[in-house]
Amino acid sequence: MVSITARNVSVVFPMVGSDSRHGSKLKKKTGRAATSVGGKIILEDDHPVGILALDHLNLNVRPGDRIGIFGPNGSGKSTLLRVLGGIYPPTAGEVEVTGKVSAMFSLNLGVNVEATGLENIELKGLMHGLKRREIVELIPEIADFSELGDYLHLPVKTYSSGMRMRLLFSIASALNPEILLLDEWVSTGDKNFREKVDERLEKMLDNTPIVIIASHNEKRIENWASRRIRMDRGKAHIES
Amino acid sequence: MTTTVEGLTLRRKNIFAEAFEDVFRGAGYWRLWTALAWHAMRQRYRRSWIGIGWLGVSFAVFMTVKIFIFGGFMSSDMGYYAGHLTIGYLIYRLISNAVTGSCAVFVGAQTWIKSEPLPLSVHVYKMMMNNFIIFAITAVPALAICAYVGAYNIMALVWLLPSLALYAFTTVCIGLLLGVISARYRDIMHFSQTAMQVAYFLSPILWIPPETGPRAMAAFLNPITHYVALLRQPMLEGTIPLLSWVISLSCSLVIALLAILFFATSRRKLIFWL
Numbered sequence: 001m002v003s004i005t006a007r008n009v010s011v012v013f014p015m016v017g018s019d020s021r022h023g024s025k026l027k028k029k030t031g032r033a034a035t036s037v038g039g040k041i042i043l044e045d046d047h048p049v050g051i052l053a054l055d056h057l058n059l060n061v062r063p064g065d066r067i068g069i070f071g072p073n074g075s076g077k078s079t080l081l082r083v084l085g086g087i088y089p090p091t092a093g094e095v096e097v098t099g100k101v102s103a104m105f106s107l108n109l110g111v112n113v114e115a116t117g118l119e120n121i122e123l124k125g126l127m128h129g130l131k132r133r134e135i136v137e138l139i140p141e142i143a144d145f146s147e148l149g150d151y152l153h154l155p156v157k158t159y160s161s162g163m164r165m166r167l168l169f170s171i172a173s174a175l176n177p178e179i180l181l182l183d184e185w186v187s188t189g190d191k192n193f194r195e196k197v198d199e200r201l202e203k204m205l206d207n208t209p210i211v212i213i214a215s216h217n218e219k220r221i222e223n224w225a226s227r228r229i230r231m232d233r234g235k236a237h238i239e240s
Numbered sequence: 241m242t243t244t245v246e247g248l249t250l251r252r253k254n255i256f257a258e259a260f261e262d263v264f265r266g267a268g269y270w271r272l273w274t275a276l277a278w279h280a281m282r283q284r285y286r287r288s289w290i291g292i293g294w295l296g297v298s299f300a301v302f303m304t305v306k307i308f309i310f311g312g313f314m315s316s317d318m319g320y321y322a323g324h325l326t327i328g329y330l331i332y333r334l335i336s337n338a339v340t341g342s343c344a345v346f347v348g349a350q351t352w353i354k355s356e357p358l359p360l361s362v363h364v365y366k367m368m369m370n371n372f373i374i375f376a377i378t379a380v381p382a383l384a385i386c387a388y389v390g391a392y393n394i395m396a397l398v399w400l401l402p403s404l405a406l407y408a409f410t411t412v413c414i415g416l417l418l419g420v421i422s423a424r425y426r427d428i429m430h431f432s433q434t435a436m437q438v439a440y441f442l443s444p445i446l447w448i449p450p451e452t453g454p455r456a457m458a459a460f461l462n463p464i465t466h467y468v469a470l471l472r473q474p475m476l477e478g479t480i481p482l483l484s485w486v487i488s489l490s491c492s493l494v495i496a497l498l499a500i501l502f503f504a505t506s507r508r509k510l511i512f513w514l
Binding site: 013014016082085086087088089101103105106108109110111112114115119122123126127129131132 | 269271272275276279283286350351352353354355356357358424508509511512513
């Protein structure tokens, strides 16, 4: 069964080398100035040694769940998504993910900007363990959905951010994932494409049992999500 | 507000089993790392006329000039020296690319590491593939020079495969080892470049080691000498460097053990160092 289980998961971003030295000014400069953004800063002997990006998360995701993660900047939305996607190994606790995961974490990651759209489709396909023949079969669908046309033959660096989003979303959803993780995807799409995305997400219900989306835009998630997670400085408040 | 984390129970899974699994699963992605290696090569030579052929051209030009200049200083005959230098430099380049390339293995693959949950070793295999593409292309002018000066033995072909296998294995081990170390300590990257430049002059590539004396000792103590000898000696002299095989295999074994130790202990932390 497709599922995600997180037990007591914490993620600490360590500060290494000069990052930590820079941080020694932190106390003098800012004092104990309270801030509501970012994870908690972990101090050891008044030196910052890490950031607690995810604080004891417990989560059970079952098939059919449509989860929206929202919260202010630096509250841990992306970190949470990446832990569930197997990118960040938890510093403590355990994550079990059963199912084929496809993800779109950021427009700036997971894309070779010097390579063409088609070459990127090929690389992504290979990363998901597909053979060349299987990738070739996916191309018409990705081309059709992304509406990028001739741009697929041009390097991705010639794309606008919206076009890049079209490419990445089209690939991520074409890979037939059982679990789809999307981060901040709404911000760049035009109205037309956003409607297409909504439509596809509706349709994917049968084949993709779990969809998790992180966004600042609480309103947008509200209409769509069956469960909501509010992040606050690394703490997840699950509002079902 | 600042805080100290308490009550974090660290996972105690077998990190060595996880590291080996990573290395074996990574090898299975050969389609991916071959494609990534070719992409990197094509990108480097994009929009140039000769493209990837530049590797061969620059090797040929560089060798010709070196043989012309340094060949004059050598007492041995020109044909032997040309073969010695060309094959030596060809293999030195493979080793040097392994060391300097290893430092960028994970740092240079950030975009993929932060977006796709692949085995980390994939990026090491990609570097290995990259280096062997360069090796194959530069081997063409190298062999042409050897054929021209008559410095070759057909029996070297027998030793080609085992030598390349050892080079490939060692490259992967160096990649795992230096890859994680230089992700954490960025000075290693710059240090290794300097070290390999020094190693070039310290290794018997430009010069032919004498029978005795300090330079003979310097050559013997340098592992690069022995890795180079694996292919160069059968090629030039038609004999098998048994001692060099023993020393090279031992060196590779030590590197492999260090590699698995460092890779296993830093694998889970690596992404936070990028």
